[in-house]
Amino acid sequence: MNRPLLRWRQSGSAGRLLAGLAGLVLMFGIWQAAAEIGWLPDRLLPRPSSLPVAWIGEIEGGYWQAAVLDSLSHYTIGLLIGSLLGAALGICAGTLGWLDAGLGGIVRLLRPIPGLAWVPFAILWFGLGSAGAVFVIAISVFWINFYAAHAAVQAVDRDLLEVADAFGHGHFWGRVVKILLPASAPGLLAGFRTGLGQAWMSVVAAELFGVPGIGARMMQASSLLATDLVLIYMLTMALLYAMTDTVFVLIRRRVLAWQN
Amino acid sequence: MAELTALPAPVVTLKNVSLSHGRGGQGTPVLTGITLSLRRGEFVAVLGPSGAGKSTLLRIVMGLLKPGTGTVELSGTNGKGRRIAALVFQDAKLLPWRRVLGNVTFGLEGLGLSLAEREARARAALALVGLAEHAERWPRELSGGQRQRVGVARALTVDPDLLLMDEPFGALDAITRSDLQEELLRIWQQTGKTVLFVTHDIDEALLLADRVIVLGGKPATIRSDLVVGPRPRDRGDPRMAQLVLRLRALIAGDRAPPPDGWIASDI
Numbered sequence: 001m002n003r004p005l006l007r008w009r010q011s012g013s014a015g016r017l018l019a020g021l022a023g024l025v026l027m028f029g030i031w032q033a034a035a036e037i038g039w040l041p042d043r044l045l046p047r048p049s050s051l052p053v054a055w056i057g058e059i060e061g062g063y064w065q066a067a068v069l070d071s072l073s074h075y076t077i078g079l080l081i082g083s084l085l086g087a088a089l090g091i092c093a094g095t096l097g098w099l100d101a102g103l104g105g106i107v108r109l110l111r112p113i114p115g116l117a118w119v120p121f122a123i124l125w126f127g128l129g130s131a132g133a134v135f136v137i138a139i140s141v142f143w144i145n146f147y148a149a150h151a152a153v154q155a156v157d158r159d160l161l162e163v164a165d166a167f168g169h170g171h172f173w174g175r176v177v178k179i180l181l182p183a184s185a186p187g188l189l190a191g192f193r194t195g196l197g198q199a200w201m202s203v204v205a206a207e208l209f210g211v212p213g214i215g216a217r218m219m220q221a222s223s224l225l226a227t228d229l230v231l232i233y234m235l236t237m238a239l240l241y242a243m244t245d246t247v248f249v250l251i252r253r254r255v256l257a258w259q260n
Numbered sequence: 261m262a263e264l265t266a267l268p269a270p271v272v273t274l275k276n277v278s279l280s281h282g283r284g285g286q287g288t289p290v291l292t293g294i295t296l297s298l299r300r301g302e303f304v305a306v307l308g309p310s311g312a313g314k315s316t317l318l319r320i321v322m323g324l325l326k327p328g329t330g331t332v333e334l335s336g337t338n339g340k341g342r343r344i345a346a347l348v349f350q351d352a353k354l355l356p357w358r359r360v361l362g363n364v365t366f367g368l369e370g371l372g373l374s375l376a377e378r379e380a381r382a383r384a385a386l387a388l389v390g391l392a393e394h395a396e397r398w399p400r401e402l403s404g405g406q407r408q409r410v411g412v413a414r415a416l417t418v419d420p421d422l423l424l425m426d427e428p429f430g431a432l433d434a435i436t437r438s439d440l441q442e443e444l445l446r447i448w449q450q451t452g453k454t455v456l457f458v459t460h461d462i463d464e465a466l467l468l469a470d471r472v473i474v475l476g477g478k479p480a481t482i483r484s485d486l487v488v489g490p491r492p493r494d495r496g497d498p499r500m501a502q503l504v505l506r507l508r509a510l511i512a513g514d515r516a517p518p519p520d521g522w523i524a525s526d527i
């Protein structure tokens with residue numbers, strides 16, 4: 001799949017991993033060095049070597065685990081609900097001309113509104129709880145999946161639908177299950193993957209207003225100017241994203257084995 | 261030439277079929293007054309210039325398009341593990357997300373067979389086209405000729421009364437094409453299928469078919485319906501050469517034939 005446009009050498013996945021790690025080590029090294037020399041005062045940006053202590057303290061207090069579990073549950077539920085609904089509506093709109101036409105205005109109206117803007121309504125409708133956070137996350141990935149699914153379904157080779165017709169699968173469900181879904185799977189999964197990252201960003205927004213989780217913990221820390229804690233939760237989120245994305249890529253490789 | 265006693269029953273009969281593409285069949289007429297019938301076991305080729313309506317005719321027979329007027333009658337029924345008609349597409353049209361085996365079982369799904377039965381049938385069809393050992397491959401891993409064979413296997417595996425083929429070998433190189441032509445003849449003789457074979461290659465039509473139908477005109481009608489002589493066909497036979505000339509003139513239609521020696525004068 002992702003073949004580089006310009007290749008610097010055929011490097012295996014182990015090589016890529018090493019290069020990625022080297023880049024990270026270099027970044028933290030420069031950061032630490034800048035702090036040691038005195039160019040980067042700790043009140044502006046805590047030095048990397050100060051983070052493990054703070055991290056361990058946060059874990060010993062039990063705050064870290066609680067925040068991660070809360071956020072993970074918001075993330076997973078919101079991501080799944082938003083992605084499934086978005087993809088389903090996108091598939092329907094991409095398939096049914098009348099629905100597409102009917103939705104045209106609504107989509108243009110709602111599309112540009114960021115998830116964060118829905119926070120007041122999330123509080124009003126769902127209260128200051130998990131449901132509100134889930135709602136904000138779901139909205140933020142809904143449109144990504146809607147557009148991805150819409151485009152994917154529209155790009156399906158019409159001739160393959162004729163193959164379904166010719167071999168007795170021309171009825172609605174035959175076309176959807178045997179042709180439309182598998183043919184648009186690459187596009188659907190691409191949309192889902194974009195949502196995978198977007199949803200982590202929305203976790204912060206969704207929890208800013210006080211729903212317990214990583215976002216809420218970051219807010220508390222930043223109001224106390226505990227920048228080391230803020231950094232720890234930023235890193236936590238990055239790690240969680242890296243994990244979810246890695247798992248997703250492994251699953252996708254299986255599902256789309258027919259490509260490449 | 262043909263025995264007139266005990267002719268087999270027709271598998272498909274078209275009566276006065278016409279069709280117009282476009283909105284609600286109100287657009288430009290493509291086919292008109294097509295009356296045609298194929299007897300069981302017959303191999304009929306359809307010739308005609310590009311855009312004549314050959315694919316359209318196959319789609320009508322297959323039931324993918326409804327004729328504007330006239331009737332299409334297929335004798336036979338879809339039943340357990342079989343369909344009346346099956347179509348081989350011009351460029352295979354395999355489903356890229358299914359392995360070769362899955363592509364061949366595609367037409368068998370929903371016909372009341374168990375998974376094991378479907379796979380056994382599909383493997384048998386793949387063996388018939390010489391691809392038994394490629395069952396687990398992805399379509400992208402096949403050559404054009406192999407893909408086309410899979411398309412043939414997919415159609416054969418539903419044990420159709422009528423095998424429809426739309427320029428199945430048109431995109432292949434000459435050697436692969438001639439291999440597949442021979443293979444098709446062997447399969448046809450082995451299975452006794454009724455075949456309606458679209459091509460724009462006169463030699464191919466004369467090599468394969470019992471009868472050659474020429475479509476032409478706008479809208480297209482059947483310009484001629486010729487019975488070809490006994491098999492095996494010999495290209496050196498002067499009667500064949502005659503037939504080629506005649507078909508060429510029929511396909512060219514109103515256009516004047518090229519002047520004698522035009523190739524030499526072009527150089």
Ligand SMILES: Nc1ncnc2c1ncn2[C@@H]1O[C@H](COP(=O)(O)OP(=O)(O)OP(=O)(O)O)[C@@H](O)[C@H]1O
Nearest residue numbers: 281282290308309310311312313314315316317460
């Ligand atoms: N869906 C369609 N809508 C409108 N016109 C169509 C459609 N499909 C085919 N046509 C027209 O109908 C005519 C016959 O097309 P058809 O595909 O049957 O030709 P053909 O004989 O199979 O040609 P070729 O040898 O190039 O495959 C052409 O003029 C084509 O432009």
Ligand SMILES: [Mg+2]
Nearest residue numbers: 314315316426
């Ligand atoms: Mg055609």
